[in-house]
Amino acid sequence: MKVRVYVRLKAGVLDVQGKAIEGSLKSVGHDNVSNLRVGKVIEFDLESETKEKAKNEVENLCDKLFTNPVIEDFEITFL
């Protein structure tokens, strides 16, 4: 099955990349953009017997490998 994982910085964590992009947008006239934040999206195919097993495995991957749980949140979607 096809899995999509979004990884983004937690709400309170300063996103320097997002701030830089927002600043650049404002400097070229896009003043109506605010609260810009940049995250990652990881997509992959996963072979698994049941959806339950797949969910556990992906949560485990996210917790241990894809994210830094101190500063990042993740969101899993099965497509």
Add this chain to the structure above:
Amino acid sequence: MKVRVYVRLKAGVLDVQGKAIEGSLKSVGHDNVSNLRVGKVIEFDLESETKEKAKNEVENLCDKLFTNPVIEDFEITFL
């Protein structure tokens, strides 16, 4: 309104970051993961009078600033 833009490499373009992650996953026993690709997600608030105007502006931003249209595709979602 809240806008989410996914930016990912086009299907034929080699994703070295994705390949590296997939290789690492396999080396720690996750052999059931394949076709892993990494993209970006850009989220922001946009002030706009109409949804039509917002759509045009965001498409313009994606084409000219957020992506390299030679190697990247984008997908816009209004939340």
